[in-house]
Amino acid sequence: MPTEVLMPALSPTMEKGNLAKWLKKEGDTVKSGDVIAEIETDKATMEVEAIDEGTLGKILVPEGTQDVAVNTPIAVILADGEDASAASAPVPKAAEAAPAEAPPLQPSPVASAAPAAPAIIHSAVATPPQPEALPEPDVPAGTEFVNQTMREALRDAMAEEMRRDGDVFVMGEEVAEYQGAYKITQGLLQEFGARRVIDTPITEHGFAGVGVGAAFAGLKPIVEFMTFNFAMQAIDQIINSAAKTLYMSGGQVHCSIVFRGPNGAAARVAAQHSQDYTAWYSHVPGLKVVAPYTAADAKGLLKSAIRDPNPIIFLENEILYGHASPVPKLDDYTVPIGKAKIARPGKDVTLVAWSIGMNYALKAAEELSKLGIEAEVIDLRTIRPMDVDTILASVKKTGRCVTVEEGWHQSGVGAEIVAQLMEKAFDYLDAPVLRVTGKDVPMPYAANLEKLALPSVQDVIDAARAVTYR
Amino acid sequence: MVTAAKKSAVSNTVGTAAPKTARSAARRADKSSGGTPSTLEFSKAEELEAYRQMLEIRRFEEKAGQLYGMGLIGGFCHLYIGQEAVVVGMQAALKQGDQVITGYRDHGHMLATGMDPKGVMAELTGRRGGYSKGKGGSMHMFSTDKGFYGGHGIVGAQVSLGTGLAFADAYRQNGNVCLTYFGDGAANQGQVYESFNMAELWKLPVVYIIENNKYAMGTAVSRASAQTDFSKRGTSFNIPGEQVDGMDVRAVKAAGQRAVEFARSGKGPYILEMLTYRYRGHSMSDPAKYRSKEEVQKMRTEHDPIEQVRARLLEKSWASEEELKAIDAEIRDVMNAAADFASHDPEPDPSELYTDIHR
Structure with missing residues (x-):
């Protein structure tokens, strides 16, 4: 056969x-x-x-x-x-959005008469919805945009900043000769050499401390964690040394450093490789926490992060790495840290999300629109310092709010947004603020359970309908 | 510095050849810190300078102890009394631009780098004239002017950080060296070995100084360490190490010069185990019941670092009792002035609560 x-x-x-x-x-x-x-x-x-x-x-x-x-x-x-001739000749197909309910698939031999197995799509975000092209304040009218993946945008941001400033270097596991475990540092070794693109041993606690020490001496390290799951080994250096030393030194010793890498769930890698640390780092004064969704924001924010004289936690998302979106073709495109953006204007309910949470929020907004509910979607982009003003302005208009994140609900970022709204927009609220979060469980491996553990577009739709009473 | 792995491997073999002699010299040192290995003889000026510097640290610490007892210093306060020869000897091996970093028992290191006793004491009392404007306290002080990078309260954290300072030196190829101090307790932290590995792999200009004062808080070295010879702790990374009589400032300086020269010349890290002793408890609230009074007394009378210098000065007639007394009186005046400043300097302005969080 x-x-x-x-x-x-x-x-x-x-x-x-x-x-x-x-x-x-x-x-x-x-x-x-x-x-x-x-x-x-x-x-x-x-x-x-x-x-x-x-x-x-x-x-x-x-x-x-x-x-x-x-x-x-x-x-x-x-x-x-x-x-x-015994074999049928299925037409090769380019990747397209596959039926959501693809049957479980094993690369097993298929009988010649059987139709070709449908392609499986691993994540729900094969075609990520794009925010509407609202003009960025810093992008001049008439600027050309090029479609780039977030992976390329991040690489370009690092390369541009390394060209600009000799004190910037990148270190981490597999960043140099292997070209990056997720290929974010592709080509950097070739351009900048082994002095500035440094493969470390597998030693997160140690190289995080080395990076912080180098930053104390005035260098501007970009420390790549293969994933933020591994940065838990280094969290003492990130918080106790990087975040606190400026304060403890009365302003004498600053720490200009970027800790970056994929954060949160990828796909089918189970509990230890799927944790979302956004809320953890956003808890800490002295840190700034950034989590972009689009390629343009990834580039502009990473460039700003590298220039920022403070320790920055730059949370990427593995599933978003391969997604392309328009990036302004400018010599030096930066996005300010601490500014949210309205990714989709609306009047009925405010959806607040960031990073991959935006994917759920934007898809839900499309569906809600069909029901006559116009959602305003805010891409928070920076989690700390949080642009509460942008959220407040939106909620004062809509009177309703739903937060969306893959992290757990207790003491999550959504919990903070809810508290801020209670304190500052109580009289404007027409419904309780709801949170859509990852379920309160360690991430399971099995495909069906993993899907249940993550938030869904439907969860967001349901929450938005609940707060709009529709 | 950071070169391809192959290149490092080659220089590795070169790097290990040199310290052989140092290592065998180390073996000769008496582990009870009683013996005196071959040391550089000090000139009169060197002896007098060492005497003055060590006495400054001791009188500062005594004064700090007093202020603590009076409630002027809060929180944790770890005194350096007994260990003075280590920082004074090591500092003598440095040049302008070199860096120093240590853990929480840091007052001696700060004074040795030339930081002002007033600013250090005022930090201990949490006043605005302190080195960290009163926001760091005993364990968290810095002076980039003097090359002092803290003052770190997390045991062992300074080892990775100091390795990072040395990384910056190598990156900039500025010829500077970072002295990274830690204790026998910190020597059992995992990140110490992560740092050793990277420092040797990249040939970073760092000297690791393990101040073995025999007790990690209340736990004797033998109860916490499978390998109690800390000079061997770099063996599996090919980092040379030696044990040094840390109560003899001459031995410390001699070893310091060897180690600093080794690191400065691009051969990579070097480990110095300083056999030393703290007379006081781990912190002000430690009654030190884990050791006998006799043990402490024996150290004080037979190995005191300051008394050793004093005895030599008198024996060689390089100074008279009166002259030494005059030095002491001068130092007491300085420390009294520091204590006075630290007691009367105002607390930080409340507005300082929200400054220095971001730059």
């Missing part, structure tokens, strides 16, 4: 990839383990091995095809005596 070779998923968040190269041609004999093709993801080029013995009967996706969805059949391997 012919065996279909499927486009493999090569990382927890991969949704599609490019078929870079076929290393075998039709008619070649292959055995298990032979490399038959090279797949390019946004993070790396990976090899695809044959999983069965036989003959490469048919190549279904030609070399050079871009954006092949995970699990699309890319070739057929024939056993002895089988004929290529």
Whole structure:
């Protein structure tokens, strides 16, 4: 029976990839383990091995095809005596939004008569909704925009700041020769050399302290954590040394440092790799906490963070890394820290979100609009110092508010927003403020449980309807 | 400095060759800190300078103890009495631009770097004239002018931070060295070894000075440490180390010069274990029941760092009793003035509550 070779998923968040190269041609004999093709993801080029013995009967996706969805059949391997015509030839498809309820998928051999398995989409954000193109105050009219992934935007921000200031350097695990575990530092070693792009041992507590010490001496380190989950080992240096020393030294010793990396849940990596630390860091005076959603904000805010003479916690999101959005084509584009933005104007209810929470909020806003509820979506962007004024102005207009975050509810960022509104907008509220958060459990591994543990667009819609009594 | 791994590996073998002699010299040092290894002889001027500096620290600490008893100093207060030779000897090996960082028992280090006793004492009393405007206290003071980077209250945190200061020196290729002090207690913290690894890997100009005063708070070294010879704690990272009689300021200075020269010349980190002793409790509230009065008395009478210098000065007739008394009186005046300042300087203005959070 012919065996279909499927486009493999090569990382927890991969949704599609490019078929870079076929290393075998039709008619070649292959055995298990032979490399038959090279797949390019946004993070790396990976090899695809044959999983069965036989003959490469048919190549279904030609070399050079871009954006092949995970699990699309890319070739057929024939056993002895089988004929290529026995295999149906599914049309190779570029990644498209797949049905939300994709059946569970294993790259198992599929009977020739069976239709091609639908491509699985790992996250709910294959096509992230974009905020409306409201003019940024700092972007001159007529500025050209280029579509960039958040990954590229972050890399460009670091490269630009490193060109601008010799005191800026980047250190972390796999940032140099490997080009970044998530490829955020791609190309930096080549441009800036090993003096300024420094691979560290796996030693979070230690290299966080080394970074802070270097910052005390006046350098401007960018410390990459492979994920903020690992930064828990370093949190003492971040809080006790980086955040407090300016105060404890009576203003003498400052600490210009950026701690950055992916924060929160990626996909299917379970409890220890899925925690959202936004609320943790936002608790601490002396720190500034930034969590962008769009590529433009990622770039502009990271550049501001690097220039800021204070310790900055820069929380990225792995699922957003590959998402492209328009970035203004300017020589020096910065976004001020501490300023929220209205990502979607509305009059009926205020939705406050940041980072990947924006994805739920914007999608919910679209759905709510169909119900006649116009939601105003605020992208907080900076969590500390929090732009409470922007939230207040919106809530004074709408009288209702829902906060959206993937983190836990107790002492979460949403809890702080609720308290601020109680104190400063009590008389303007027409309904209790509701929070949509991650469920109060460690992140489960199983796909269905993980989905239940995370907030959903429906949760946001339900909350918005509840506070608008509709 | 931060070079490719291969390059480091090559220089690694070079780096370990040099300290062999230092290491064997270290083995000769008496672990009870009683013995006197071969030391540089001090000139008259050096002896007198060491005497004065050590006595300044002692008189400062005695005064701080008094002010604590009077309720003028609050919170934790860890006195350095007994360990004076360590910082005075090490400081003599430094040059302008070098950095110093330590933990919470930091008054001696600050005075040794040349910080003003008034500013240190006023910080202890939480006054606006203190080095941190009264916002840091005993454990958190800094003077970038004097190259002093704290003053850190989290045991062991200063080891990573000091390694980072040395990283900055290497990055800037400025020829400076960072002295990173910590105690026998901090030596068991994980980040110490994370730092050792990076410091040797990147050949950072850092000298780690382990002040082994025999007790981590109330826990004797032998009850907390599987390897009680702290000079060997860098062995698995190929960092050379030696034990030094930390009660003999001459031995400290000699070892300090070797270590600082090693680090400054780009060979990487160096460990000095200072065998020393604190006469007072861990902090002001520690009655020190974990050791005998006799043990303390024996140290005071047989190994006191200041008495050793004093005896040599008198023996060589480099100073008379009267001259030494005059030095003491002068120092007491300085410390009384510092205490007076620290008692009368106003508390910080309430508006200072919200300053220095962000720059």
